[in-house]
Amino acid sequence: MARRGTVRAGIAALALLPLALGACGGGSGGGTASGDPNTLRVLDYHNDEPNKTVWQGLLDDCGTEVGVSVERESVPGETLISKVLQQSSSRTLPDVLMLDNPDLQQIAATGALAPLGEYGASTEGYAQGVVDASTYEGELYGLQPVTNTIALFYNEEVFQAAGLQPPTTWDELKTTAQALTQGDQYGIAFSAMNSFEGTWQFLPFMWSNGGDERDIATPESEQALQLWVDLVSSGSASKSVVTWGQADVADQFKAGNAAMMVNGPWNFGSLAENPDLKYGIVPIPAPTAGGTVVSPFGGETWTVPRTGDEDKQAKAAEFVQCLNSDENMVAAAVGTNTVPTKPALTEQAVSQVPALASFAEQVPDLRSRTGELGEEWPDAATRIYTAVQNALVGGMSAADALRQAQDG
Structure with a gap:
């Protein structure tokens, strides 16, 4: 899923540290704390269930296969980059490092990661957007086994009572949301907050209409933003969307305060807390009938830091593969409600978790947030959520909000 936009300063500081650890020599002079050739240190942020347990099992299995013991450390997501900073400074980087996929190119740019192509890693069969996100200046630095994205959840009982079908176009989305707005129930909920979560949720609307992050002050992006403005100004969506994170959106949908929501499969566990809630999931509506929906993909990529110990780096690369x-891939997808990054494997996951179907069908067209701008993506993401905020609560027209954010 989309992470909070709090890592930019940490990554910038990382670039100032001495990261050419490959010149430090091997063995105990490298970046590992123990120097034990038969132990790999792993750092990730999967500390919530079911991810914590599922990934522990996969890490242990791969440790057995590769012939090493695994020392795992899981930290809260918002502290991962600061942890990497500390470890880089003390030359104790882990042997295997998991990163949120939009962070990879910025970390690779510092020289902290080893190119996986040197160890024979292959990207055959992966969705192209996934490969793009893990590639920096033509070199592959990470492999991502599973992904997630967002779709449209709808309350089946509410739709059935109203005699409506899930919308497939923007016009249908507006009319359906308006028809289902009554009493304490809004037609739709989404996150338009001033963070990367707000950008993440807006991207399917902008990208599917031909908008582009290199220049957001275009008619295509304006039309997408106007759609959100119309949903809020008509009362079909709460004005509070500008402060809601995706977890808040899920809470509103779970409580029956929204007939539809834009969100992702990481909410399955939360939604199950209301046993009376019956919902379906469809792709986010396209601008026009038959249009292709282009959404961003989330998830984490696994990398090999330059620790100065070439033998352990090779073992770590084998472990990542x-x-x-x-x-x-299939086991991780089924266990964590995600989708394999190889489209050919999606059916195996969906057959075991049918609710993943609407997410899985998007995988071939999923787009990397860093695919065009690379390490400059955070600047564009900030411009996007700033424009959304200015249009929804700042009193600016969609066109003016986008133009000011682009030029600012």
Whole structure:
């Protein structure tokens, strides 16, 4: 899923540290704390269930396959980059580092990661957007086994009572949301907050209409933003969308305060807390009938830091490739409500978790947030959510909000 936009300063500071650890020599002079050639240190932020347990099992299995013991450290997501900073400074980087995929190119730009192509890693069969996100200046630095994205959740009982079908176009979305807005129930909920979560939720609307992050002051992006403005100004969506994160949106939908929501599969567990809630999931509506919906993909990529110990780096690369085996991709997807990054494997996951179907069908067209701008993506993401905020609560027209954000 989309992470909070709090890592930019940390990554900038990382670039100032001495990261050419490959010149430090091997063995105990490298970046590992123990120097034990038969132990790999792993750092990730999967500390919530079911992710914590599922990934522990996969890490242990790959440790056995590769012939190493695994020392795992899981930290809260918002502290991962600061942890990497500390470890880089003390030359104790882990042997295997998991990163949120939009962060990879900025970390790779510092020289902290080893190119996986040097160890024979292959991207055959992966969705192209996934490969793009893990590639920096033509070199592959990470492998991502599973992904997620967002779709449109709808309350089946509410729709049935109203005699409506889930919308497939923007016009249908507006009329359906208006028809289902009554009493304490809004037609739709989404996150338009001033953070990367707000940008993440807006991207399917902007991209599917031909908008582009290199220049957001275009008619295509304006039309997408106007759609959100219309939903809020008509009362079909709460004005509070500008402060809601995706977890808040899920809470509103779970409580029956919204007939539809834009959100992702990481909410399955939360929604299950209301046993009376019956919902369906469809792709986010396209601008016009038959249009292709282009959404961003989330999820984490696994990398090999430059620790100065070439033998352990090779072992770590083998370990990362194990995590990305077909079997482990499917196991991770089923266990964590995600989708394999190889489209050919999606049916295996969907057959076991049918609710993933609407997310899985988007995988071939999913787009990398860093695919065009690379390490400059955070600047564009900030411009996007700033424009959304200015249009929804700042009193600016969609066109003016986008132009000011682009020029600012």
